[in-house]
């Protein structure tokens with residue numbers, strides 16, 4: 001028998017409890033999993049659910065109950081940090097779905113888990129139900145990972161999908177996401193790209209075996225994406241996606257979260273709504289792509305349950321990546337770069353001539369927008385494009401330039 | 409220190425040895441992995457490779473060397489079966505990449521492994537480098553899997569990709585695949601769909617927790633696929649793929665390997681050349697998609713190496729699915745079904761009228777082929793379409809009918 005105590009009985013907690021109960025009844029687990037305590041803020045809310053007899057709002061009572069595993073699915077950072085540390089120090093295995101906690105305190109927490117000889121598992125914290133972490137740290141362990149490309153935030157992917165397929169404005173799409181429960185009342189962490197960046201930092205740290213702090217990631221959210229960006233994308237057979245990119249090399253790590261163009265005939269372009277995708281490129285294995293629901297009660301519950309089963313079955317993998325040195329950060333994308341430039345100007349012919357002189361390839365993209373010239377350009381590097389933009393902006397007939405890069 | 413003895417030093421064996429050596433040098437594994445013996449047929453062929461001092465052609469000498477893990481990457485069945493059983497009986501953990509062996513003798517071998525308290529691991533046997541098995545039996549363990557859709561044979565996918573993109577005939581594409589080493593001199597197991605069916609049987613058995621023997625799978629290879637099938641596919645925005653499908657329900661299991669139409673805007677349609685894909689549908693997790701290289705020295709070597717590391721790190725998962733009852737097999741796809749019918753006939757107007765009367769939806773697809781009527785039809789079930797075909801064939805003005813179903 002394995003005893004489990006759970007902090008949080010919300011979306012993810014309820015999914016987990018359902019799976020524990022279902023699988024216990026179906027006798028699918030070789031050990032019986034018993035829930036000894038569930039911590040919430042408000043017992044009243046949960047009094048009609050299963051296991052209401054073990055509900056508590058008192059952390060002392062919670063820790064007074066026996067447990068082999070503590071699951072943290074309550075979210076936020078301040079209290080979670082205190083409680084998770086306490087659990088680890090009590091030599092309990094911990095399972096969490098809390099990427100915010102790990103992105104801030106991963107180093108300290110994994111160290112503490114290792115010192116206490118217990119597991120700290122977190123499959124659900126990235127990509128919901130997708131087995132991203134296990135694949136990376138167990139199946140790809142023999143590889144050196146060269147790069148990661150991913151869509152890790154369901155809310156923004158939902159908004160971009162709506163803007164594309166239903167021609168909604170950003171505001172309309174955000175509102176719909178909120179009404180459907182995909183976006184929170186305060187959507188900042190999602191739409192500004194912070195949530196995706198925290199997940200990318202965790203994945204990059206694990207994959208590259210050097211620390212990539214989320215605050216060092218170059219982040220651009222989707223708040224500036226406009227309907228017309230989708231028109232430009234259409235003209236060059238692309239879609240707009242909020243992509244997490246991180247590349248590892250001897251020189252350092254390039255890591256960014258930003259809206260980019262992906263080709264219609266790519267797998268990335270097929271990832272719609274709340275679906276997530278992670279693409280690892282390993283030196284032996286080549287490209288491995290994992291796709292699935294990035295959030296939701298049962299998908300996320302399933303990932304937490306899988307972590308619990310790993311502990312029940314004593315399948316342990318030690319995490320040491322977080323105590324490594326901070327990676328050197330490279331600012332610009334290396335290698336050839338294509339981008340759409342939206343140039344607000346009053347001398348279109350001059351602009352086009354300048355582009356044609358500068359770049360190996362250009363394609364003028366006609367739109368209905370007065371005073372805006374849209375051009376797809378290809379250069380030897382992103383820096384080259386940025387320098388060109390800076391140069392153009394020095395001219396009084398150029399008002400503003402918006403760049404969106406295209407990823408192969 | 410962990411001692412490992414390897415049977416086979418070909419494509420996969422060489423990849424594995426390279427990874428063991430590389431990772432040992434980089435000190436990335438917490439235990440040193442030492443290769444104590446390598447079994448081959450012809451020592452001369454391998455004398456300039458690393459570890460030539462432990463080569464042997466003599467199975468007695470092979471088993472006389474100490475080992476904790478025996479890796480079987482020599483292929484074929486007769487000898488592998490004897491050697492793998494011997495290793496298991498000696499209480500050695502076994503890692504194999506041999507789907508043929510497991511599709512025939514899985515029940516006996518997993519039973520033997522369980523009796524001897526050792527692991528029998530086989531990640532590389534399905535989908536090459538993709539972590540298919542681990543995801544299924546560890547990460548999705550809490551789920552009931554409802555269905556599997558997959559492209560599991562690189563050779564046939566390569567041929568179909570060439571036929572589509574370069575307008576090659578089947579024979580030309582097969583020849584190119586052989587020249588590039590993607591297809592064997594005797595390509596039967598691949599092009600007839602047997603290899604894919606063996607893999608589907610293993611996956612279905614594990615996923616549905618009932619035995620699905622490969623001989624019970626409805627198999628149709630790609631030898632009858634013609635260039636014109638791609639023209640029809642094009643007209644309805646589809647691609648032709650050799651798909652493995654298996655659906656589980658209370659009534660039984662529907663399992664098939666056959667060429668089908670998949671929509672251009674699906675992930676399946678983006679899977680080209682030697683790439684493999686597996687889509688699991690779980691009751692909690694929804695759709696999980698895994699994509700990667702299905703074969704090749706390093707991708708496959710990486711999967712074998714991951715199995716070895718699981719054993720080194722004592723991460724064990726007991727396999728019991730193969731000793732379950734044989735699943736009841738359902739012959740036809742349940743639910744709504746669309747298909748393209750290629751009807752060789754001499755009374756086109758009659759044919760079209762009959763189709764229109766029979767089906768809820770039809771679309772006539774024009775081609776250049778004289779005497780052939782192409783129609784996309786939609787029916788309430790596949791059986792309904794099959795009955796209609798049988799009825800039509802009773803008419804003397806209908807010479808032949810070819811059906812290719814479309815998958816959503």
Ligand SMILES: NC(=O)c1ccc[n+]([C@@H]2O[C@H](COP(=O)([O-])OP(=O)(O)OC[C@H]3O[C@@H](n4cnc5c(N)ncnc54)[C@H](OP(=O)(O)O)[C@@H]3O)[C@@H](O)[C@H]2O)c1
Pocket residue numbers: 007008009010011012013039040041042043045072073074075076079097098099124125128294295296297300
């Ligand atoms: N939802 C998803 O799809 C998803 C996906 C991946 C990861 N996650 C992560 O999983 C975690 C949980 O998310 P969720 O969506 O399940 O949240 P939620 O629905 O808001 O549930 C949070 C639960 O924790 C309890 N709780 C919160 N703060 C507490 C405190 N200080 N003391 C005691 N109990 C407290 C709440 O109690 P009351 O019920 O009494 O208010 C509630 O039961 C978060 O870290 C989130 O980022 C969620």
Ligand SMILES: NC(=O)c1ccc[n+]([C@@H]2O[C@H](COP(=O)([O-])OP(=O)(O)OC[C@H]3O[C@@H](n4cnc5c(N)ncnc54)[C@H](OP(=O)(O)O)[C@@H]3O)[C@@H](O)[C@H]2O)c1
Pocket residue numbers: 415416417418419420421447448449450451453480481482483484487505506507532533536702703704705708
């Ligand atoms: N190749 C792939 O990409 C791939 C992918 C997934 C799974 N697999 C599976 O992996 C296994 C190995 O495939 P492979 O491509 O590596 O084959 P391979 O290149 O033909 O190598 C086979 C090796 O086994 C040795 N061998 C064969 N029969 C033997 C016997 N009776 N006694 C002693 N040694 C014997 C051969 O010895 P000699 O060198 O002396 O001839 C050779 O070293 C097969 O089960 C295959 O289905 C392969």
